[in-house]
Amino acid sequence: MSKKAKLIVISGPSGVGKTTICNEIVARRKDVVYSISATSRRIRKGEINGREYFFLTEKEFKRWIAEDKFAEYAIVHGNYYGTPREFLEENLKKGFNVLMDIDVQGAKKLMPLYPDGIYIFVLPPDFEELKKRLIKRNTDDEKEIENRLQTARAELQYMKDYKYVVKNINLDDTIAEILKIIDTETQ
Numbered sequence: 001m002s003k004k005a006k007l008i009v010i011s012g013p014s015g016v017g018k019t020t021i022c023n024e025i026v027a028r029r030k031d032v033v034y035s036i037s038a039t040s041r042r043i044r045k046g047e048i049n050g051r052e053y054f055f056l057t058e059k060e061f062k063r064w065i066a067e068d069k070f071a072e073y074a075i076v077h078g079n080y081y082g083t084p085r086e087f088l089e090e091n092l093k094k095g096f097n098v099l100m101d102i103d104v105q106g107a108k109k110l111m112p113l114y115p116d117g118i119y120i121f122v123l124p125p126d127f128e129e130l131k132k133r134l135i136k137r138n139t140d141d142e143k144e145i146e147n148r149l150q151t152a153r154a155e156l157q158y159m160k161d162y163k164y165v166v167k168n169i170n171l172d173d174t175i176a177e178i179l180k181i182i183d184t185e186t187q
């Protein structure tokens with residue numbers, strides 16, 4: 001386990017490769033645990049409650065908010081998403097680095113609370129490529145893809161707040177670069 005347990009935040013547009021990046025980091029680093037978010041969005045084919053997300057109804061999500069169960073939460077693409085507080089705090093206390101895939105609004109809320117966190121923004125090579133990846137992923141309809149591309153363009157203005165910006169041209173290189181960042185930051 002690392003001496004200085006840190007938050008590792010990965011943000012970036014939908015389809016940029018964040019899920020694969022996070023899975024690889026967890027597989028390769030025993031000192032990193034992944035924070036599973038809660039969401040009110042519909043469950044997609046192939047997803048399992050408690051694996052990709054904790055899927056809540058909007059009513060349940062609002063109850064969690066009222067009970068202060070989130071370290072941060074935000075509305076992204078019209079749905080609620082939030083980081084469960086207890087898992088995050090418990091694991092940091094135990095000395096694990098806690099990795100999460102959250103949007104720019106959530107990251108902005110955590111930055112002042114965890115100033116020594118590792119904040120990484122992953123950029124697509126370009127927007128045409130991102131659109132192709134979203135279509136290939138086949139999880140969203142055309143309207144949803146447009147919605148996600150629009151959010152992605154808007155999110156770019158928050159990129160400057162991140163300590164690290166990594167352009168994902170080649171996934172293996174990107175993962176290697178992020179692992180190197182984590183090595184340096186947790187030494």
Ligand code: 5GP
Nearest residue numbers: 014037073074076081082083101102103106
């Ligand atoms: P998706 O619906 O494609 O799984 O995720 C949509 C967006 O929600 C992604 O950009 C992801 O980073 C963001 N997201 C996932 N979990 C959280 C969370 O707990 N908090 C915030 N603020 N954003 C999240």
